Amino acid sequence: MKLYDYLPSGNGYKVRLLLSWLGEDYEYQEINIHKGETHSPEFLAFNPSGQIPVLDIGDGRHLAESNAILFYLALGTDYLPTDAFAQGEVLRWMFFEQYKHEPAIAVARFIKIYAPERKKELPPLMKKGYIALDIMEAHLATRDYFVSDSLSIADISLYGYTHVADAGGFDMKPYKAIKKWMRRVKARPNYIKITTIPT
Amino acid sequence: MKLYDYLPSGNGYKVRLLLSWLGEDYEYQEINIHKGETHSPEFLAFNPSGQIPVLDIGDGRHLAESNAILFYLALGTDYLPTDAFAQGEVLRWMFFEQYKHEPAIAVARFIKIYAPERKKELPPLMKKGYIALDIMEAHLATRDYFVSDSLSIADISLYGYTHVADAGGFDMKPYKAIKKWMRRVKARPNYIKITTIPT
Numbered sequence: 001m002k003l004y005d006y007l008p009s010g011n012g013y014k015v016r017l018l019l020s021w022l023g024e025d026y027e028y029q030e031i032n033i034h035k036g037e038t039h040s041p042e043f044l045a046f047n048p049s050g051q052i053p054v055l056d057i058g059d060g061r062h063l064a065e066s067n068a069i070l071f072y073l074a075l076g077t078d079y080l081p082t083d084a085f086a087q088g089e090v091l092r093w094m095f096f097e098q099y100k101h102e103p104a105i106a107v108a109r110f111i112k113i114y115a116p117e118r119k120k121e122l123p124p125l126m127k128k129g130y131i132a133l134d135i136m137e138a139h140l141a142t143r144d145y146f147v148s149d150s151l152s153i154a155d156i157s158l159y160g161y162t163h164v165a166d167a168g169g170f171d172m173k174p175y176k177a178i179k180k181w182m183r184r185v186k187a188r189p190n191y192i193k194i195t196t197i198p199t
Numbered sequence: 200m201k202l203y204d205y206l207p208s209g210n211g212y213k214v215r216l217l218l219s220w221l222g223e224d225y226e227y228q229e230i231n232i233h234k235g236e237t238h239s240p241e242f243l244a245f246n247p248s249g250q251i252p253v254l255d256i257g258d259g260r261h262l263a264e265s266n267a268i269l270f271y272l273a274l275g276t277d278y279l280p281t282d283a284f285a286q287g288e289v290l291r292w293m294f295f296e297q298y299k300h301e302p303a304i305a306v307a308r309f310i311k312i313y314a315p316e317r318k319k320e321l322p323p324l325m326k327k328g329y330i331a332l333d334i335m336e337a338h339l340a341t342r343d344y345f346v347s348d349s350l351s352i353a354d355i356s357l358y359g360y361t362h363v364a365d366a367g368g369f370d371m372k373p374y375k376a377i378k379k380w381m382r383r384v385k386a387r388p389n390y391i392k393i394t395t396i397p398t
Binding site: 048049057061063064065066067068069071072075076084085087088089091092094095096098099100102103135138139 | 295
């Protein structure tokens with residue numbers, strides 16, 4: 001397998017973290033999103049949306065969308081429950097992540113780090129991001145993981161940008177259940193940091 | 200099963216359309232999004248995101264997020280391929296739909312119909328929506344359906360708001376492959392219109 005990715009990306013990190021936990025070997029190719037490399041004709045042939053990560057599954061077929069890659073890799077492993085309703089719930093949280101969470105929290109982090117000239121976009125993003133965090137906090141108040149009793153790709157998906165939300169300006173102090181959950185995720189063997197490629 | 204939904208919603212329609220094709224009976228409960236009914240304490244207990252559709256799967260458990268509901272209902276049916284990579288691809292298009300397509304095309308339609316005072320938000324939404332339509336058009340130029348040779352929940356997901364994109368102000372004339380695909384979807388037995396509950 002070969003992963004096209006950009007190290008600071010939370011979307012790419014989700015895939016790297018699962019690959020580390022699965023113990024999968026893969027090639028890594030850096031695609032610099034700041035140098036237009038996601039919009040080269042070669043890259044657009046893999047993913048016309050012009051976004052990393054993209055996974056070459058090993059036979060020349062490519063899969064885009066971080067959460068779709070997580071699902072593909074997790075099928076048949078402990079990271080995806082087998083029960084139909086539980087699979088639906090895993091997807092429910094992953095769609096929540098891409099609709100309510102990432103567009104606010106990841107974009108705020110991007111603006112803070114790379115695009116300070118766009119800072120007037122921040123107030124509605126902060127408001128939206130705190131709503132997402134509140135929903136996560138309430139859910140985790142009575143649970144260790146998002147779905148069922150063990151860590152699934154729903155947790156990996158939401159962890160990706162939540163654990164760096166402070167870099168987007170979010171005050172995580174009130175989010176006690178989220179912080180306990182993040183410590184739980186981080187304590188697992190073979191955990192890697194966001195800018196790390198497993199070796 | 201019981202579906203909490205609002206008839207003009209494309210997200211709810213996706214679920215109604217699949218249920219019609221599956222021949223499933225279900226109760227229907229209207230939740231009027233304009234009267235704050237998605238933010239009542241009762242509704243928020245089913246989905247803290249405050250959005251329809253929500254499906255009571257029949258035993259009191261509730262599933263939110265239109266595409267997660269589609270996946271849950273399609274498991275084990277002809278609307279979801281069994282091959283792992285094909286399932287990944289179905290999800291890839293459904294995540295594309297919720298990230299690149301719905302936030303532009305559905306929101307433009309909402310503003311045009313219900314919130315004309317927000318019309319200054321339209322130009323970036325139109326730009327983003329046309330990018331999504333261009334990606335769909337290029338993909339469909341050589342295929343009848345989004346994944347594999349038959350209709351899947353990826354098609355249902357993307358059809359939901361694409362077939363009413365004109366109500367959002369999108370000029371669909373140049374999108375010849377999308378229009379052929381829409382006619383293909385519409386021609387199937389037991390097709391229902393967006394504001395219809397199957398009987």
